[in-house]
Amino acid sequence: MVLLIFILGLIIGSFLNVCIYRIPLGKSIAYPPSICGHCHTRLKPLDLFPVISWMFLRGKCRYCGESIDIRYPFVELFTGILFSLTYWKYSMHFILIPYLLVTAALIAITFIDIHHHIIPNSINLFIFATFFVFNFSLNFIPWKNAFLGALIGGGFLFILFLFTGGAGMGMGDVKLAGVLGLYLGWTNIILLLLLSFVLGGFFGMLLLALKIKSRKDAISFGPWIAMAAFITLLFGNDIIRWYVNLL
Structure with a gap:
């Protein structure tokens, strides 16, 4: 279960990266699908595996070769770790779901406030x-x-x-x-x-x-x-x- 919660955290962390980038700009977090911030090429599923894709691509866009901010894998790993700690504390208690949602929101708030105040x-x-x-x-x-x-x-x-x-x-x-x-x-x-x-x-x-x-x-x-x-x-x-x- 810890591994599953960690993987869930990685996936949620990938979504949080979208929120961190788009919400301060007033953009939709649902549309358009993920694109490269430099060349604006639509990313394929192989480009979107949390942490793994960043490591496989050596931190660069497959299409234009520009560097991908290390913040992206960091947020994914950070979310996975905090989700795992929350599960470690509360196990499958009913409070786990709302606390995971609050944790995800706190992560998004942290990085948005750091960059945009x-x-x-x-x-x-x-x-x-x-x-x-x-x-x-x-x-x-x-x-x-x-x-x-x-x-x-x-x-x-x-x-x-x-x-x-x-x-x-x-x-x-x-x-x-x-x-x-x-x-x-x-x-x-x-x-x-x-x-x-x-x-x-x-x-x-x-x-x-x-x-x-x-x-x-x-x-x-x-x-x-x-x-x-x-x-x-x-x-x-x-x-x-x-x-x-x-x-």
Whole structure:
């Protein structure tokens, strides 16, 4: 099952590459079929095997010879690994499907925000809609807890957004924290907020120290929310129990 989930992650990762490229440009993710970004030749099935096709073609387009961004196989592998970790944590529990969907959305958000400094409303809406579909059918979190989580997550970042004038974060981050609060509830969304600021601060300073970014460069906050969300989805309750036992 781990292998099957990993392969599923590779396939979903290939689709996420389409989303990452097309959604910020306002293009359809369904049509036209996949094409080379350089010569615009329609890709054949042999060109679309996740990771394998990139390795077989040595990272170059079969038709024009231009390099294919390493981001494509990386996103596919990354999705496969995160899907496998999610399965390792939850096995075939009913919560697995909604959590895999949220994980896929978080991956797309991460790479879009890194490259474009935006979090598309369409992806936040996807997370929002899937929550209602799955919570109505599976009832995996009490509604009161979910709405309180959304209020705390979105509300806290919205207040911060107002006080800072949007410096360091945008309304996309606010909306993302709100919809993730639905999944996590009020206790775990507090943990997510704490982790996101710790991760953002640490890696932000690291990027500055390595001179990858300068003080004038924008550093997206969405990836740190996404990273904190994945950690919280998998280990949030364990972390909170550990902290309470320390007290």
